[in-house]
Amino acid sequence: MTNQQSTTSGAHAAPKAGAKEWLGLGVLVLPLVIVSMDTSVLYFAVPFLSADLLPTTDQQLWIFDIYGFILAGLLVTMGSLADRIGRRKLLIIGILGFGLASVGAAYAESANQLILARALLGIGGATLMPSTRALILNIFRDEKERTAAVGIWTAGTGLGVAIGPVVSGLLLDHFWWGSVFLLNIPAMVLMLVLAPILLPESKDPNPGRFDLPSAVLSLGAILPVIYAMQTLAADKFNLGSGIALGAGILVGVLFICRQRALETPMIDTKLLLSRGFGGSAAINTTAMFAIVGFGIFSTQYLQSVLGLSALSAGLWCLIPSFAVAVAGPVAAVLSQKMHRAYVISAGFTISIFGYAFVLLTKFDSPLWVLLTGVGVANVGLMMAMVLVGDLALSTVPKAKAGSASALLETTQQFGGAAGMAVLGSVGFAVYRNGLADKLPTDLPANVAQHAREALADAVAVANQLPDGVRDTVVRIARVAFTDGMHAAAITAGGVMIFGAILSAVVLGKLPKEIEAPDDEDTDGAASIPQQNGDRSPVGHH
Secondary structure, three states, X not given: OOOOOOOOOOOOOOOXXXXXXXXXXXXHHHHHHHHHHHHHHHHHHHHHHHHHHOOOHHHHHHHHHHHHHHHHHHHHHHHHHHHHHOHHHHHHHHHHHHHHHHHHHHOOOOHHHHHHHHHHHHHHHHHHHHHHXXXXXXXXXXXXXXXXXXXXXXXXXXXXXXXXXXHHHHHXXXXXXXXXXXXXXXXXXXXXHHHHHHOOOOOOOOOOOOOHHHHHHHHHHHHHHHHHHHHHHOOOOOHHHHHHHHHHHHHHXXXXXXXXXXXXXXXXHHHHHOXXXXXXXXXXHHHHHHHHHHHHHHHHHHHHHOOOOHHHHHHHHHHHHHHHHHHHHHHHHHHOOOOHHXXXXXXXXXXXXHHHHHOOOOOOOOHHHHHHHHHHHHHHHHHHHXXXXXXXXXXXXXXXXXXXXXXXXXXXXXXXXXXXXXXXXXXXXXXXXXXXXXXXXXXXXXXXXXXXXXXXXXXXXHOOOOHHHHHHHHHHHHHHHHHHHHHXXXXXXXXXXXXXXXXXXXHHHOOOOOOOOOOOOXXXXXXXXXXXOOOOOOOOO
């Protein structure tokens, strides 16, 4: 077994990982793949479960949204809990809970039962994400190996998102809708068997008391803000959404004030002010803004503009996913030859070219045009995310890895929600403007109204019209949507320029090689390397 004792001095080489550690990494990647798949498979199961459970429109929205809401709201709490009771222990509890909730979702007999099961899945997902990332930090002590491990772990997200539609399409062709949830069970059983064998336990040796009010405040801050962002993305922002946003921000301020007053806070708010962790979190959020925000356009383009089936669209999306899968290892290799800040900045620059290539896409372009643009953009962003995630956690004490991982995951959730809200609003505004004076004037009012709601609605109502009118409406809607996608790509590219500059300026001032602070040094991550070259707690090897 490889000795996993951390080095306390740059003069001693960090221990290398052995076969057991690399097999353990596989156990840590598997939950990430499952959680990523769990979101994408639902999109294809909805028509089938809707016919069976007959959910109302509001219930259908909650079936989709409750999982993400609960997961985002509990990440900080679960990360803090992992530091206290043990990351492996919480991971095993989460695996068991996720598996049981999957069974509940598969055999739900009503829409409300399915909503409850999805909420329980969100709780399980919130335990898995910070625990797995924190365990990687504790298992892989060598910097090169840790960077490679984080790259493989991050690629698990892309793998889950990519294969989710394909697997769900195959299952739904042969089984009932609940089968997409039962897909989780074999993987969960395997993890329950292997986790105690391959994964070491790790936790904060001096965790302090778990603060229940902080857990309540974190949930009360995150849920309303995420909800408001999603209503903005769906063009349903109203007074209630505004109140929710304001309330979430207010509760967030109360949460931060309480953390500063506690002797052992749930999260160290000084982390967000540090160059290493705070800068990395901001850059990671920027990358998620583009990946999640633009993803809603690429999938709709394939299905509603090019007319591909869900399964065909999923299969074609595997092609750029293969390129994305190698981006992490490539970034890890490059980071050993140059300062990682410049590799991260280069990743953002590559993504800019990808979004620029998307502008070549027309409503009747060949499939490869969009796939190339999105593939190039996502390769660049994955390069950045792999390195920035590793960098963020390498600047915090290992005893606080769980709460730091949860904080990083939470900023990712905000980045994704903000991307959907901003890019979705930009694209929808252009789409609606493109239909404003171009639809035939003799269209029934209800048909025109539905066409303005969304591209899928426009295609659906157009099928009820005479052939000539139908073709005209569909063409106008597809052109308008493509224009909206272009506007979203331009916006995303602009934000990526900001990300490239931020990476070089903020992270470029960090040492090329970083050694995590000692567990006793809980303020190590909050220090910024000085301009005069003095060593900070985040120092050179």
